Amino acid sequence: MHQIEELNQKCTQTRRDIVRMVHAVQSGHPGGSLGCTEFLTVLYNKIMNHNPSNFKMDGIDEDLFFLSNGHISPVFYSVLSHAGYFPKEELATFRKLNTRLQGHPTTHEGLPGVRIASGSLGQGLSVAIGAAQTKKLNGDKSLIFTLHGDGELQEGQIWEAMMYAAGKKIDNLIATVDYNHKQIDGDIDDVMPLGDLNAKWKAFGWTVLNMDGNNIEEVITTLEKAKSLTGQGKPIVIIMKTEMGNGVDFMMGTHKWHGSPPNDEQLASALAQNPETLGDY
Amino acid sequence: MKEYPVLGNKDTRSGFGDGLTELGRTNKDVVALCADLTGSLKMNQFEDENPERFFQVGIAEANMMCIAAGMTIGGKIPFTGTFANFSTSRVYDQIRQSIAYSDKNVKICASHAGLTLGEDGATHQVLEDLGMMKMLPGMTVINPCDYNQTKAATIAIAKHIGPVYLRFGRPKVPIFIPEDQPFEIGKALHLTEGKDVSIFATGHLVWKSLEAAKVLEAEGISVEVINIHTIKPLDAQAIIESAKKTGAVVSAEEHQKAGGLGESIAQVLATNLPTPMEFVAVNDSFGESATPDQLMTKYGLDSINIVEAARKVIAKKIK
Numbered sequence: 001m002h003q004i005e006e007l008n009q010k011c012t013q014t015r016r017d018i019v020r021m022v023h024a025v026q027s028g029h030p031g032g033s034l035g036c037t038e039f040l041t042v043l044y045n046k047i048m049n050h051n052p053s054n055f056k057m058d059g060i061d062e063d064l065f066f067l068s069n070g071h072i073s074p075v076f077y078s079v080l081s082h083a084g085y086f087p088k089e090e091l092a093t094f095r096k097l098n099t100r101l102q103g104h105p106t107t108h109e110g111l112p113g114v115r116i117a118s119g120s121l122g123q124g125l126s127v128a129i130g131a132a133q134t135k136k137l138n139g140d141k142s143l144i145f146t147l148h149g150d151g152e153l154q155e156g157q158i159w160e161a162m163m164y165a166a167g168k169k170i171d172n173l174i175a176t177v178d179y180n181h182k183q184i185d186g187d188i189d190d191v192m193p194l195g196d197l198n199a200k201w202k203a204f205g206w207t208v209l210n211m212d213g214n215n216i217e218e219v220i221t222t223l224e225k226a227k228s229l230t231g232q233g234k235p236i237v238i239i240m241k242t243e244m245g246n247g248v249d250f251m252m253g254t255h256k257w258h259g260s261p262p263n264d265e266q267l268a269s270a271l272a273q274n275p276e277t278l279g280d281y
Numbered sequence: 282m283k284e285y286p287v288l289g290n291k292d293t294r295s296g297f298g299d300g301l302t303e304l305g306r307t308n309k310d311v312v313a314l315c316a317d318l319t320g321s322l323k324m325n326q327f328e329d330e331n332p333e334r335f336f337q338v339g340i341a342e343a344n345m346m347c348i349a350a351g352m353t354i355g356g357k358i359p360f361t362g363t364f365a366n367f368s369t370s371r372v373y374d375q376i377r378q379s380i381a382y383s384d385k386n387v388k389i390c391a392s393h394a395g396l397t398l399g400e401d402g403a404t405h406q407v408l409e410d411l412g413m414m415k416m417l418p419g420m421t422v423i424n425p426c427d428y429n430q431t432k433a434a435t436i437a438i439a440k441h442i443g444p445v446y447l448r449f450g451r452p453k454v455p456i457f458i459p460e461d462q463p464f465e466i467g468k469a470l471h472l473t474e475g476k477d478v479s480i481f482a483t484g485h486l487v488w489k490s491l492e493a494a495k496v497l498e499a500e501g502i503s504v505e506v507i508n509i510h511t512i513k514p515l516d517a518q519a520i521i522e523s524a525k526k527t528g529a530v531v532s533a534e535e536h537q538k539a540g541g542l543g544e545s546i547a548q549v550l551a552t553n554l555p556t557p558m559e560f561v562a563v564n565d566s567f568g569e570s571a572t573p574d575q576l577m578t579k580y581g582l583d584s585i586n587i588v589e590a591a592r593k594v595i596a597k598k599i600k
Contacts, residue, residue: 058355066351107383115354117383120374126344127379130351130359133336137312138355157375160344168336 003046007216009277010041010082015247016280017078017091019270022261025095028103031257032149033075035180035213035242040079042219043145047227052084055112063142064131066116068124069149069178070104071259077101082278085113091281122155124148125175129165132173143230146175151183154192159204165235166205174226175206175237178213180244182255197239206237213240248273282498283473285457285491291428293449293485294392298323300435301360301390305331308358308439314349315362316342321451322362322392346372349387350379358439359387365394365448366407373413380444381417388438389414393451394424395535396563396580397485397573406568406576412540414446415513421466422512424448424534424542426487428456430510433464441466448484450535452573455488458508467511469519475505478591479523479530483509483542486533486561486582493587502595512542517549524550529594530558533587535577538562557597559590 014037022028044050048063067076074094081088086100093099100111104119116127124146132144152158165173179197181188188194201208207229211222219240226236244258245251248270251262262270304311305327313327314336328335338345342363349359361368368391369376380387391410398406414422421443425431431449438445462470472487473494482490487508494504505523509516524530530550532543543560550556563580577583 060355064354116350116385117378120378123343123347123375123379126347126375127351129344130348131354132351133348134352134355134357137333137357140355157341157343157347160341161347164338164341164344164348167339 004216007041007045010045011037011216012274013276013278014041014075014078014082015274016271016276018074019248019262019267020280021074021077021091021094023267024092026261027095028074028261029071029259030074030261031182031244031251031255032069032072032178032180034246034248034251035244036072036075036147036178037246038216038219039147039176039213039240040075042216042223044079044083046220047223048145049142052113055085057107057115059115060138061140061142063145064115065145066124066128066131067105067118067147069121069147069152070118073103073105076105080113086111088281121149121152122157125158125161125165128173128175129161129170132170135172143227144173146173148175148177149183150177150179150181150188150194151191153177153194162201162204162206169233170235171231171233173235174230175235176240177237178242179239180242182244182258184255184258186255201237201239205234207234209236209238211238211240213242214246282494282504285472288456289428290453291456292451292453293425293428293431294321294451295323296425296428296431297390297392297435297447297449298326300432302326302330303436304439305334310356310358311360311439312336312352312357313360313362314338314345316340316345316367318363321364322390324362342367342372343375346375347379350383350385353385353387360390361387362390362392364405365391365410366405369407369410369413377417381420384419385444386442388445388447390435390447392449394448395450395485396568396576396582397450397452397535399451399573399576400570402570403567408535408537408563408568409540410448411512411534411536411542415545419443420513421445423466423510424484424512425510426484426508427454427458429458429460429462430464433462434510437464437466450485454485457488457491467514467516469516470508470510472506472508473504475503475527477503477527477529478595479505479507479527480533480587480591481507481509481520481530481542481546482533483512485535489582489584490533490587492584493591496584496588497591502591504591509542512545515545515549517553520546520549521553524554524556528556528598530556531561531587531590531594532558533561535582536562538564557594559594561586561590
């Protein structure tokens with residue numbers, strides 16, 4: 001399928017961008033970024049109705065996305081640039097002085113595509129709810145998408161927002177949880193078990209979907225299904241299983257690459273596994 | 282000395298509630314959120330008249346602050362309502378990241394500030410809020426002094442683009458600012474002209490400063506009372522000009538000495554015009570349960586404390 005091949009190429013290029021960005025400044029978060037590459041690539045290139053060439057904060061009549069787990073900024077920036085929000089050459093400025101590509105995303109430097117600062121966890125679902133309610137007040141039929149880390153669900157505010165969204169019937173909202181089962185200190189079950197996530201979201205009154213976040217076709221069909229379920233009085237969440245570090249063999253199957261950059265040799269290996277497709281920045 | 286007749290007695294939170302009601306009628310972009318304190322914040326009428334623009338979030342202040350931040354995306358002007366303690370210290374990180382750093386046009390409206398909350402005690406008597414909020418880059422911080430000024434301030438902040446912290450209180454206090462007095466954010470309001478001492482006061486301490494000025498005038502001391510309703514941005518020019526004229530400064534506020542209005546004024550004066558200064562404020566202490574009047578007396582926030590501070594600072598004047 002031609003379209004899947006195109007998305008695959010974009011993903012490969014984004015994986016290259018991610019490892020090159022964090023390698024260049026020897027800081028940043030490659031693991032979660034790699035795991036969410038397929039999801040964000042599909043969302044911005046196939047699912048969302050948005051206007052990258054003329055970014056406006058208010059996003060009237062556009063679908064909006066809020067990245068709540070802001071530390072995976074490398075994948076966010078790469079996908080935004082390839083979607084056309086800003087030149088891909090700017091990816092070379094990641095985490096450097098006097099630039100718009102801050103370690104964690106911010107509106108403060110005016111980077112097109114970013115509508116809220118994130119990094120301090122647990123806040124993005126509430127922000128998304130607010131944006132969703134304003135869309136309803138404005139009679140704007142567009143949708144709101146979010147992404148959250150699974151470790152982030154340990155923040156209490158997420159559960160405040162879950163209760164609110166169901167209670168107030170925020171049905172123009174599609175949240176996604178990156179369920180890679182890992183956080184900085186180790187496996188989720190060793191740090192603070194989340195229990196039965198499906199059952200918990202369902203008990204809070206959400207429509208719950210599941211998908212393999214590293215399978216492009218499954219991401220497309222699940223997001224399309226989620227869209228078809230909006231407007232029915234319930235918020236929607238997708239519990240998305242991913243592999244942290246996906247696409248770079250030595251970064252997979254461990255939590256160690258949450259916030260560690262590769263060295264020169266590791267970078268070469270990662271790039272060899274992901275040959276250039278659309279041109280490096 | 283200019284006299285300020287008492288026009289009535291009302292709580293400043295009612296000024297907020299009535300200002301919000303007016304905004305509901307005149308500005309369709311204004312929305313209001315409340316964390317289970319609608320009656321305490323006097324938001325009922327706005328809710329009754331604009332049910333589609335009123336959002337009850339329950340006892341979840343962190344959620345409320347970030348929902349408000351999100352609501353600005355698409356052009357709404359959210360006013361959040363809860364007690365001052367739950368509007369600041371409880372949600373500081375939410376305000377810092379999602380509102381201040383994200384440049385969101387949210388109006389954080391905070392009632393029951395300070396000791397005059399009274400019997401509920403120190404858990405609820407926030408005395409650090411002005412300091413916390415003024416430290417946030419881009420945050421406008423306003424602490425009006427009576428019903429009329431609070432109503433005017435509430436209406437004024439809807440027109441200001443950017444995050445605002447609006448602080449008001451629970452008890453009924455004298456109304457003395459004329460109803461038609463325009464509210465200009467960042468512009469100090471001269472209440473009396475004087476040449477011996479400047480009293481810079483905010484919130485409930487403004488009326489007490491006028492009372493203090495009467496006592497001092499009777500002793501032959503000419504007092505300049507200036508109402509600093511906007512803590513940030515601070516009207517530095519008005520402060521420097523008055524200090525130049527009087528050579529002695531007193532600050533008066535219902536807040537900790539550390540981080541409060543007095544500290545901001547001291548910074549302006551130390552940099553531009555070092556001037557002897559005294560601070561009427563709570564001195565590194567939590568409050569406790571009692572009536573508002575008992576607490577203001579015990580913690581040194583009465584008019585007599587302002588009188589004593591003025592005498593003291595005049596004695597320290599640089600000859």
